[in-house]
Amino acid sequence: MIIDLDKIVNEWSYKVGVIDYTDETHLYHLNEILRKNGCTQQIIDEVNQKLTEDDIVKNKKSGNTYVVKTHNKDTQDLIKKNASDDEIKKVKQDKGDARTSEPISGINDIQTDLENKRDKGTSGAGGAIASQGEARYCNAMNNHDDDNFKKENRELIDKKKEEFKNRKLKVKEQNDLKALGLEGDDGLEYLATREVFADKELERIKKDEDSVFYKKGKTGFNGRDEDYKEWMRAAYDGTLSTRKILEEDTDLDTSKPNTTMQSETEVDDKVEAEIQKKLDEASGEDKEYYEKELKSFQKFRKYHDTFTVGQDKKGRLHIVSISNKKGSDLKDPQNNTTPKARFEVIKDNYGDDVADSVIKSLDDGIERVSDTKQSAVKRGSDVKVSESIVKICETEEMSKYMDKLDGHAGFNKFVEDGGKKVDELSTEDKLRLMQEYSKKLIDDGKKPAYEPYGKIWTKIGEFSRTKKFQSNNPSIDFDDESVNTSIQIKQDEKDAVNSAHKQVVTDITEADEKQGFPKDGKNGPHTQGYISTVMKAMHFDSYIDGGDGKMIIQMGIRGAKPSQIRNCLAEQSGFGTDVKTPEQREELKKYLREKCRIDSESGAIFVKSPDGERQIAEDTWRTAGTSQKVASGFGDSMRDCIKGKVDSDRKK
Secondary structure (H helix, E strand, C coil): CCCCHHHHHHHHHHHHCCCCCCCHHHHHHHHHHHHHCCCCHHHHHHHHHHCCHHHHHHHHHCCCCCCCCCCCHHHHHHHHCCCCHHHHHHHHHHHHHHCCCCCCCCHHHHHHHHHHHHHCCCCECCHHHHHHHHHHHHHHHHHCCHHHHHHHCHHHHHHHHHHHHCCCCCHHHHHHHHHHCCCHHHHHHHHHHHHHHHHHHHHHHHCCCCCCCCCCHHHCCCCCHHHHHHHHHHHHHHHHHHHHHHHHHCCCCCCCCCEEEECCHHHHHHHHHHHHHHHHHCCHHHHHHHHHHHHHHHHHCCCCCEEEEEECCCCCEEEEEEEEECCCCCCCCCEEECHHHHHHHHHHHHCHHHHHHHHHHHHHHHHHHHHHHHHHHHHHCCCCCCHHHHHHHCCHHHHHHHHHHHCCHHHHHHHHHCCCCHHHCCHHHHHHHHHHHHHHHHHCCCCCCHHHHCHHHHHHHHHHCCHHHHHHCCCCCCCCHHHHHHHHHHHHHHHHHHHHHHHHHHHHHHHHHHCCCCECCECCHHHHHHHHHHHHHCCHHHHHHCCCCCEEEEECCEEECHHHHHHHHHHHHCCCCCCCCHHHHHHHHHHHHHHCEECCCCCCEEEEECCEEEEEEEEEEEEECCEEEEEEEECHHHHHHHHHHHHHHHHC
């Protein structure tokens, strides 16, 4: 392949200004330009390896008007400080050793491809919206230069600063500045820079009419500017916070090339294979290093959202895992799972004897929930199709649920067998025939699908009891008997999930009471089993065991380290502050299992400390679509403690 180096270098100069071929940021832009011009990764690597100052000078002679730097920034800083020749030589050598386009061959292309997919709405774990937020966080981690960004956008940033000066700051903005320890002009500078960053990101995505920004429902941002900017602000906050931790609290050499990746099975497999390869080739100290690196990556890949791949100071492959949450208030769930998956952990830890009684309780609860959904179908088939019901089903809010009915193959065949067509039916006729069809299925010993045959009635009930829906539809009689029946169907479904959870907790407590627990203030095995599942879901065990320097819990503007969470658990529970040795950490885990209490009403996990009862975690059962979920997050006491430690350490 013939490369027009004149053209390439000219565009490169336009991107970075004065070219420094030893600057990693400049090299990144060069690589992106080469990719855009159709170069393979092999060609890009060859260009990087062979690139010299002479190549650039030759192109300058051909007509390009820029000046070549003779020293990289680190070297120039040392020169300004009158550093010795040996110091300057060392910096040059270090930079030279680090010159490579990427830490693992092909990984930059993989991340670029992922970002392109996320732009189009192809989602990973967490859905299209969260995936896009993570993708732009990764892009900022890999590309954003805050100093250059401020220089290039100074006018816009100053304008934003004036806007912030002339209005009262929002509560979140005030809280963000408080967390950062910024005030006055420094605080306004941060907010303004972040806002311009978000504006630039919004401008970028809106240019693509087929992007995730315009996609509807849960598949995108529905064309809402503020919703998208909220995630971009989180990307900016997260980038600056994560970089600080990477630089100060990990063994990653941030002066060397590194790439932040979105976690995907294929990507993680590639990285793990590379670590294994390094391990197989290593000996002595390096072998021991890569054994630890492999073990750490295997542990944290189970739940990291992103991770940074780079090198340590000795040039060895180094990975830091990152758990990404959007909210700076630490209220985002740390884990979402199913009840079945949650209680399988008990079986693994405590054996069949303990697990059987708990799992039976769970199975009974899920069966009750399932029966409630079938009950919605059965009761809905007997609801009188009144004028009010018809009007509700013709609203915009109900359209997607009625569309599901229109597209249901079984219902369409039933209607056609009756000599009619679905698209020619009135709403009233459609609902009556839906009831006839669901009754026929029940009579035949079959279970009609909850969606649409039950969900239409629960959604009628859900919308009908909201003030907004009522005010938007004044012509509907919401005191109508059929409407009230639908409201009750919805309420019974909701109560079933809550009651199932309460029953599980009750059965756990009773099983322990039969064995004489609690004893000496300690929980029985069943309660310990439940507490254990919450601790594992929250990754408390991992953070207690260690993870420092290998895992960052990035939550909006706050980036937490495992040690901060570990110390908060010890302090809030009354265990003490000394959790340095492996034995002390095992004792802390045991202490929490034995001392924590489950609140059956809320699902919260409490522990009694000398200062009173503290909420460690929230464990919430909820209805999610047609299934049941368990969401686990930090309790209010833990949130306050972690925020305090993160903010205090950052100010130091």
